[in-house]
Amino acid sequence: TEEAFARIEAVDADVQAFLALNKEKALEQADAMDQTPLEDRGPLFGLPIGVKDNIVTEGLETTCASKILEGFNPIYDATVVRKLRDAGLITVGKINMDEFAMGSSNENSAYKKTKNPWNLEHVPGGSSGGSAAAVAAGEVPFALGSDTGGSIRQPAAFCGVVGMKPTYGRVSRFGLVAFASSLDQIGPITRTVEDNALLLEAISGVDEMDSTSANVEVPKFSEAIGKSIKGLRIGVPKEYMGEGVSEEVRASVLEALKVLEAQGAVWEEVSLPHSEYALATYYLLSSSEASSNLARFDGIRYGYRAEEAKNLLELYKLTRAQGFGDEVKRRIMLGTYSLSAGSYDAYYLKAQKVRTLIKQDFENVFENYDVIVGPTTPTPAFKVGEKVDDPLTMYANDILTIPVNLAGVPGISIPCGFADGLPLGLQIIGKHFDESTIYQVASAYE
Numbered sequence: 001t002e003e004a005f006a007r008i009e010a011v012d013a014d015v016q017a018f019l020a021l022n023k024e025k026a027l028e029q030a031d032a033m034d035q036t037p038l039e040d041r042g043p044l045f046g047l048p049i050g051v052k053d054n055i056v057t058e059g060l061e062t063t064c065a066s067k068i069l070e071g072f073n074p075i076y077d078a079t080v081v082r083k084l085r086d087a088g089l090i091t092v093g094k095i096n097m098d099e100f101a102m103g104s105s106n107e108n109s110a111y112k113k114t115k116n117p118w119n120l121e122h123v124p125g126g127s128s129g130g131s132a133a134a135v136a137a138g139e140v141p142f143a144l145g146s147d148t149g150g151s152i153r154q155p156a157a158f159c160g161v162v163g164m165k166p167t168y169g170r171v172s173r174f175g176l177v178a179f180a181s182s183l184d185q186i187g188p189i190t191r192t193v194e195d196n197a198l199l200l201e202a203i204s205g206v207d208e209m210d211s212t213s214a215n216v217e218v219p220k221f222s223e224a225i226g227k228s229i230k231g232l233r234i235g236v237p238k239e240y241m242g243e244g245v246s247e248e249v250r251a252s253v254l255e256a257l258k259v260l261e262a263q264g265a266v267w268e269e270v271s272l273p274h275s276e277y278a279l280a281t282y283y284l285l286s287s288s289e290a291s292s293n294l295a296r297f298d299g300i301r302y303g304y305r306a307e308e309a310k311n312l313l314e315l316y317k318l319t320r321a322q323g324f325g326d327e328v329k330r331r332i333m334l335g336t337y338s339l340s341a342g343s344y345d346a347y348y349l350k351a352q353k354v355r356t357l358i359k360q361d362f363e364n365v366f367e368n369y370d371v372i373v374g375p376t377t378p379t380p381a382f383k384v385g386e387k388v389d390d391p392l393t394m395y396a397n398d399i400l401t402i403p404v405n406l407a408g409v410p411g412i413s414i415p416c417g418f419a420d421g422l423p424l425g426l427q428i429i430g431k432h433f434d435e436s437t438i439y440q441v442a443s444a445y446e
């Protein structure tokens with residue numbers, strides 16, 4: 001833990017991953033843990049971890065990188081934070097992100113712009129860009145992120161680390177500030193696949209505080225590490241290897257497939273025919289859910305409150321006008337519009353139907369294949385400022401990760417080579433609740 005703080009001190013002025021440090025309490029916790037008998041110490045005992053700032057931590061400011069939550073000190077811990085403590089992990093601080101997890105570059109944070117440790121002129125990805133950058137820069141060996149449309153996997157790819165979005169329902173969302181509740185999942189970001197499996201084991205499981213958490217057994221994911229992949233069947237969607245995906249990215253995936261083939265796995269081209277509608281479907285549904293979830297930030301209950309308001313309505317309006325950033329407002333407007341009486345059938349309901357088709361695409365492929373493999377992102381990390389004025393190009397970055405959230409299946413990104421000195425990510429997607437096979441394949445490649 002001391003080493004983590006020393007490293008943060010040394011590099012965070014450049015990387016800018018942390019929003020708040022928990023130094024005093026973390027060192028106290030670490031000291032107290034000396035008393036724990038050796039036989040009660042699990043594999044993650046005493047290790048430092050950083051937590052994305054949309055996961056509530058008792059007594060430690062939680063802002064979602066938004067001005068509207070400035071000064072908000074939660075009175076309880078998220079279920080995952082409690083589970084981290086139970087596993088002996090030490091939360092060293094809260095990590096920067098795009099405001100309310102909306103973004104792909106960390107440029108939507110109200111507080112700072114995290115940089116890519118591989119090249120500070122490039123973005124770390126988003127929205128869990130701070131978590132991925134902190135792990136890549138060696139500030140912490142473990143971090144938690146959240147993934148609604150790619151926010152764990154895309155930054156993991158951009159920063160050359162391992163990031164898993166678990167099956168929807170695998171990890172409790174209690175205490176995760178909701179963006180799009182039907183898509184959000186918390187997941188681990190680590191340097192190695194084995195670390196990732198161990199951390200997922202620690203945070204998984206049904207929770208009476210989250211009715212969407214699934215009552216299914218949590219396997220020992222780490223037992224899948226190093227298991228033979230002989231005979232395993234891999235589907236490679238042609239939609240993930242075509243137009244828009246850079247030559248280097250495609251080449252790196254084909255190289256990775258050779259490595260897996262050499263170990264006895266077989267791969268074939270498959271199709272996820274509704275992929276082209278995923279982006280539009282996601283931005284309609286996620287913005288609709290966000291417009292409802294973010295209604296609670298009214299200046300009364302949490303964080304920031306506009307001072308000059310003369311009556312209650314003005315207080316709501318001014319607080320929200322001053323507290324939310326541009327991207328969040330854009331999504332609230334889009335979502336409110338698509339849920340309104342005149343457009344509900346044409347947009348929201350239609351998008352729900354397309355979501356079902358996308359889910360069925362995955363089910364069809366998984367009838368014949370164990371995992372789906374492709375790139376995580378169409379290109380390596382782009383430059384700071386490059387896409388900031390063009391929301392649609394920014395959204396297009398998530399084209400390969402979003403279908404996974406819509407289908408609710410698990411997906412990981414692992415490092416898979418470099419282009420121009422920047423890391424690339426390999427995405428491995430599995431069946432519902434079959435994270436084990438993903439870890440098995442990931443470790444075979446790693």
Ligand code: GLN
Pocket residue numbers: 101102103104126127146147148149150151152179286398
């Ligand atoms: N970049 C996507 C968005 O802006 C995904 C975000 C996420 O997964 N939280 O919505």
